[in-house]
Amino acid sequence: MDQITAMRVFARVVEAGAFARAADQLQMPKPSVTKLVQQLETHLKVKLLQRTTRRVTVTPEGAAYYERTARVLRDIDEIESDLRQDRTDPKGCIRVDVGSVVANLIVMPRLPGFYQRFPHVQLALGVSDRPVDLVGEAVDCVIRGGALTDQSLVARRIARMAFTTVASPAYLKRHGVPESPQELLDGRHAMASFFSAGTGRIVPAPYVRGAERFEIAGQGPISVNESTAHVNAALAGLGLVQTFGPIVQPHIESGALVEVLAEWAPPPMPFHVAYRPNRHLSAKLRVFVDWVVEVFAPYNTAR
Missing domain, CATH: 3.40.190.10 (Periplasmic binding protein-like II)
Known part of the structure; x- marks a missing residue:
């Protein structure tokens, strides 16, 4: 059994909700899809799916397995994508969280320039002044002022704002x-x-x-x-x-x-762009972080 292929097939069955629909999307014979899922269950010694004549439902074990392997498959796709494509043309969506006033007055007005350089990168921009759990909320990076309370994050200082x-x-x-x-x-x-x-x-x-x-x-x-x-x-x-x-x-x-x-006036406040240390720094996230450093450069001095 090709375990990676079996994981991809299982994920598609879960997302499609049916073996036949998954087989069509994967352009594979339905018996092959069924066989790969069965082999995966045999390998894991656990039931991943409950099958009836009308529908397929995910068992609790299957749901847990899907959630964790989906992240692994996304990381594999990103790694392969980075190896195939040039850094100047990254692709995909990244989730960014930034404080409200900084988002509206510094980041947002300059985004057209970012998209001119990187037209195939999409941003899901969370705008808030609340603390964000990067892992729990699946956020790729944050832009924040002040001292970093989570010392586990990798941070680049981008400004000292008066x-x-x-x-x-x-x-x-x-x-x-x-x-x-x-x-x-x-x-x-x-x-x-x-x-x-x-x-x-x-x-x-x-x-x-x-x-x-x-x-x-x-x-x-x-x-x-x-x-x-x-x-x-x-x-x-x-x-x-x-x-x-x-x-x-x-x-x-x-x-x-x-x-x-x-x-x-008190001393200027440091600003950082921060991301998880165990996060694979994909090309799309790397170019965004570098762009943020450029955008905030004029603010990197005391008044």
């Missing part, structure tokens, strides 16, 4: 321009805070000037757990917002937002 505190002109007209973070602690100013989608806790906004340090948390009427909404809170005049400078720079240039407390 922080900026902003407010709308309408807010500043009502409340004045703050000169120190102490004014937030004293209640003279409000801050639209950011809370973690994973823990529900407010993420303190740090302010640093020399040896002085403040951490501001929950000093305002609203907190959000999504980065685009965080910027929109500033635009709506709901308070001060500390966020990444390059993200709000267009709003500063247009006059929709005004930078404040510039001398209190």
Whole structure:
């Protein structure tokens, strides 16, 4: 028995739900399909499928075997594909997860350039600010700011993004321009805070000037757990917002937002693109990671 072929035939039967349909899709005689599945069951000493005259159902053992071998078969296909094709023409779909504001303002506007270079790569782009389980959610890579909590991941640093505190002109007209973070602690100013989608806790906004340090948390009427909404809170005049400078720079240039407390900016935050170490780095994922490094290069300096 060719075990790899038998695994592929079994997977197709599961997906097609019938031996005859699988045989048609594989362009094989139905007796050959049946024989390969029977040989696989004999080899494994377990029943993989329950057969009736009308339908085929998967046993619990068969479902577990299908789930694990499907991943193996995909990896084999990727390895063979990489060997056959040039790196300049990778093919296939990759799943990427990225924070909302970074996705909308940095990644998405530049994707047409990526597709011009790699027209046969498709992206399934998950946009969220919550922690992602790469293994459990079958995600190929993530783009995230801050310290990496999962030390098992392979990570490439792609940027160090400076922080900026902003407010709308309408807010500043009502409340004045703050000169120190102490004014937030004293209640003279409000801050639209950011809370973690994973823990529900407010993420303190740090302010640093020399040896002085403040951490501001929950000093305002609203907190959000999504980065685009965080910027929109500033635009709506709901308070001060500390966020990444390059993200709000267009709003500063247009006059929709005004930078404040510039001398209190904390150190820049590192950004990484990360993926699993036991993940076969296919050509499609490799070119995407390299492209991400290029896209974020202008943000890889302190302010």
